Amino acid sequence: MSLQCQKCSYLREFEAIVLSCKPTVLNQLNCYEVLLNDTILFPAGGGQPSDHGQIAGFDVINVERRGDCSAVHYIMEPVMAGQHVTLCVDWARRFDHMQQHSGQHLITAIADQMYHYKTTSWNLATGIDGKCFIELSSPSITDEELQSIEDKCNECIRNRIAMRARWLDPDSDELKTIRTRGLPDDVAGPVRVIDIEGIDSNMCCGTHVNNLSDIQAIKLLYAEQKKGNTIVYYIAGNRVFHYLGKTVLHEKKLTKLLCTGTTEHCDSVERILKIQKQQNKIIRTQLRELAKLLSFQHLHNEPVDPLAIIHRDDGDNEFMNIIASELTKKDILVFVTVGDNKTNGQFLLASNNETLINDLGPKVTDLLDGKGGGRKGRYQGKVNNMSRRSDVATLLREAIQQK
């Protein structure tokens, strides 16, 4: 396979001749598939996603590899067979892919050279925010090893080492010594090899930088263990600066919010979380006490009302359950609600009379526009219309009077 984009990955514009253009359907979209005499738009391959770009001013929505040395382009408008067309590649996307992909070659080579860790798979996450990864054949990799690999990669970048493609005869002895993770079945003719001068040779069909200096920088982010291997996340080139820019903004926001310098951010957050935990504990205790107090108050109002209706905006499940437990001891029908007074909330209906609750529960749920269920004299639900609690009160009062 040898397309113009593989001979010179830096071409951003190219004149091509349309060989054919016919209507087709791609992802349920009516469009046209176009074959050209050659292309600078890379079809997906070698772990690298396809390019975006234009043919004769029309957006290319996808490029796919067809056979060993052809690419099919999908566009929304037709072009004529024989027509000379200008191809443009979405350079920001392509150069980003070249940086991440070439970065992968370099990390793979250095991890192998320094620690004999082999790359078993890799992923080029698309988009400037994407984090790429390399899967290495080791159950674990230390932080020191990761740092050494990163340092060595960046040293190679600073040393401006050349990276270039060459084509070898499929029968050549040299090819047998070159690293590959397998070639597609339909590859015929010379095999493309990517060399990082003096460091690595690898069979690959993708687009790469022609000098490591164009990778600019590599940052290994973190590692995760996966089924006996280690996944190392990384970013290269412009993504490093984009990530750094985002992180600095984030840091500035935190500095403003926490009113502390960057070195104290973590301590500050830990302190806040500790205080929050203590305060939550106090709130929970007070809410429990309040539930008992409200129950006590209800039982000591003479005469005792056989129906208790209690609402608390900031209550919780435990709050409702305590009230239900306290008041059903005295054979009272309990209707407790928590949440917003008008919109969303929760309710608990409880009584010693299981039949009564089984009858009233669904009616209350309907009135408050919610979903609920229950058993053993308790019926609980989440509702969307708390403003109809007064209708529920009327329903419950009538039910008690009919008893």
Ligand SMILES: [Zn+2]
């Ligand atoms: Zn490659």
